[in-house]
Amino acid sequence: MQPEHSSVDPQSQLTVEAFADTIIPGEKRSPDDRAIAGAAPGGGAVTSGAIDLLTWTAGGLAEALDGMAFTLDVHAREYAAAHGLTLDDDVPAFVALPFAHRTALVQILTHPEHPEKEMWVGLALFSNMAFDSAAHMSTTEALAVGHPGLLAIGYRRPDSDGLWRFPRFSYGRQLAPVHPDTLPNGSLK
Known part of the structure; x- marks a missing residue:
């Protein structure tokens, strides 16, 4: 059974992608990519599947993404006005912010004293999960x-049969003997 995903408005998706890219930056998907700032080499949160994870209904944020994107863009417009920045109207306000200003705004929104901190920290955590655990798909x-x-x-790839075996002990020594009921596939009888 495939996981259920909620749809997100295309403009909202750009804003959420820009937020995820601010949390774990990566390189642009194409030269005209506006959501990903290109602030780091390699794939970041977006190319790791942040939108797939965030729109997965089981995660609990999917239905709120359009509203979160709207609110983030409101904050971006307020931030830009306070800092004398002119934003490009061709993209959502948060996407139009230069990367350093995206980062500064996210720091403000996730500050312990910010009244919406829980919402923005939650979005940041999901962006991290997409990158560091691929929570939206099987590891294999x-x-x-x-x-x-x-x-x-x-993260080490599995052996050719899809199972992970570790020929060396991570602590440099075996910590416990293998249980006598352990099957060749690693499961217990």
């Missing part, structure tokens, strides 16, 4: 398609 599938986050953190 994520590695098969070259998930940028798992590869960046050095």
Whole structure:
């Protein structure tokens, strides 16, 4: 059974992608990509599947994304006005902010004293989860398609049969003997 996803307005998606890219930056998908600022090499939160994770209805944020994007763009317009920035009207306000200003605004919104902190920290956590755990897909599938986050953190690919075996102990020594009821596939009888 495929997970259910909620649709998000295309303009809202750009705003949410720009937020996710601010949390874990990556390189642009194309030269005309406006959501991803291109502030870091390699794939970031967006190319790791942030939108797939955020629109997955099981995550709990899917139905709120359009409203969150609207609110984020309101904050971006207020921030731009306060800092004397002129924003390009061709894209949502948060997307139009230069990367350094996106970062500064996210710092304000996630500050412990900000009244909406929980909402923005939640969005940041989901952006992180897309990158560092590929929570929206199986680990085997994520590695098969070259998930940028798992590869960046050095997640080891499974053996050819799809199982993970570790020929060396991570602590440099065996910590406990293998249970006598352990089957060759690693499960217990």
